[in-house]
Amino acid sequence: MRKVLLAAALLGFSWACTNNGGNSSAAASSSGETTPASGTSNASYDSLKGSGKFTHVELNPTLDSKMITAGKSVYDLKCSACHKLTSEKLVGPGWLGVTTRRKPEWIMNFVTNTDEMIDKDPHAQAMLQICMVRMPNQHLSDEDARNILEFMRNNDQSK
């Protein structure tokens, strides 16, 4: 009986001490940690659209030339180091055909929410196994992401 009391007291103590709280903002945005691919078995995860703020992207069948130009300058500055416009893989996959392989939402989520997508999206993880380099988060704005998508669509339609 007395031992039970002691055990209870110890339990109470250890419980209280594991609930100390503290800062939770210690994020490892690109630490290389790979959480188990829970997304693959999670029924609620939409692997066609990916994870991020873009749930519905409206596309105009006619391409917007201003957006294409803006998208090209983003490509030249932040993407071309690793991605060719053909189907040839450089560091990352070539972009030709990407807009037919992936939904617009997936593309825009991936280029803006890169780390989370690499950690849980099955398609992104499959690409990581091929390329072996985590795509850097290049901090594209929402507008940059939309312009890049238009530039990709143009690339696919003109070849």
Added chain:
Amino acid sequence: MSTHKLHLLAAALIGFSAVIPGCKPRNAATAITSDAAQKTYVAPGKYDEFYNFVSGGFNGQVSVYGLPSGRLLKLIPVFSVFPENGYGYSEETKAMLNTSHGFIPWDDQHHLELSQKDGSPDGRWLFANANNTPRVARIDLTTFKTEEILELPNSAGNHSSPFCTENTEYIVAGTRFSVPMGDNTDVPINSYKKNFHGTVSFIKVDSVTGRLSLAFQLLLPGVNFDLSHAGKGPSADWFFFSCYNTEQAHTLLEVNASQRDKDFIMAVNWRKAEEYAREHKGELRKVSYVHNVYDEKTQTASSTTENTVLVIDPTQLPGFVYFIPCPKSPHGCDVDPTGEYIVGSGKLAALIPVFSFTKFQKAIADKQFDGDYAGIPVIKYEAALYGEVQKTGLGPLHTEFDDKGNAYTSFFVSSEVVKWRLSDLQILDRKPTFYSVGHLCIPGGDTRHPYGKYLIAYNKITKDRYLPTGPELAQSAQLYDISGDKMEMILDFPTIGEPHYGQAIPADLISKNSVKFYKIEDNNNPYVTKGEKAAKVVRDGNKIHVYITAIRSHFVPDNIEGVKLGDEVYFHVTNQEQDWDIPHGFAVKGAANAEILIMPGETCTLKWTPTEVGVYPMYCTDFCSALHQEMQGYVRVSKAGANTPLLYGTNLPDSSVAKNQ
């Protein structure tokens, strides 16, 4: 174990867990060791509560620790070159260390001061002094980079620096070593009394940009100005400086500067001095000093030589400089949070005089003077004295304050910290330090609003505190919990260089503004390469500019030919990454200076002058990805006058390179 004892133990544990919220038992009988561990343990992945900026002394840098863990977070190069990241070596940063004596790769960094607003640290800038070749520096606390270094003319041994006024209107600099100034400097050393002077400089800080400018200097008698602090609240218009060697000795100061019973605290009404300066009531003297500014937009430092300084002579303009007698070669000169009490610490005294600002003001009004010293009025000791703390310890040096009306003074000779109460000057507690403590630091402890909670003692002697490392040891620091009536030592941690003064500030005042990467769109470095398409190699006479990009995990270009002996090669490396904590490093075989570390979105330039024909590897020095080991390239160097054409690229086919053989 008897059942009785078990009962007791269980009861004790239940009692213990009942007070658990912060896991900090308040019972004085609790074992000190386990309590100390809880108070200083910051679990993996958790953050510290305070940033602690600590001067590096003879390493010329500033180190940043987390409190209460004592973990080293960063070294900030300020007055010393830093081959680890290229500071002082790269083309962008080498101008930071220019002085009127040329490029100087080292200095002795003693004191730090955080910028303040309304008497509280605001987390914008950190100021640092250089003692040897007199300079002050400003470090930006969003980037933790040294942004500005200002040399001081008419100065030597810049020790009583860089303390600031309570809205960072000015930082100060004072001469610990008096020297001859002006046109007549080639004089016999033993003509000290006739020819040597001290100065105190007031450096204006721009409230928006933080830019420094030397506003004016006070010409003062040739004594040693040691430390200083600005007034606060009611005394905010005043600055106080300790001075010793009022004997004006020029040799064997150890003996000859310890003759007089009292030296001085000098009080300066800087508002009045500012007024005189505005009315040009001084002499514009011809001098030469260098001002270095690192421009965040162009990511490049440049130097300007300035040629004049306004010198104000307080013997000619009355009513703003006074001497207050202070026993036995005072060192620390500290003002309490209310601004009423000024604490002088005579290195050789066994008591601590505490002066009253109110009484000091009244003494001026009533002309309670004890003659003058070199033309500056001396206030009667008793007329300004609030009281003396008696039987303190041996060798008081520095005093910091908590938020409850208490002062904490370090004692070098008796190696202890003494806590005493400002209201009645009674000693409340004393604890040993290991060993021979210099400065103390309490978060906000020299401001109007101390945070209290912790006190750090920065010791001068380490001896047996850590595993021996040969004759040279790291310095030792001790952390005390000062939240209770008695101080409790809770941590002992090594520090590097020689910490003199430190400043501590709640972490969120800085962490929330910390820059994570530089936006490449905003990079205005004249040698930036925005995107690999823009990468190129350009010959300009014997200078070769390589505009090179770095991204995980390759350079563009990574094959370069056409460099010849006699060429100077400038690698302008732009890191294309736009993510936190993805720097790339750059090194090339035979480079005679250092590597460069390039932060995401930044451009840094390494100059390389090859001295032999051959093919030289270059590579990334900062492990950046799984293919970091592949992040490399080659530069071919041909003999002078060779006709090897300029050729560069990445992923060049074998044949196009072979063509040039």
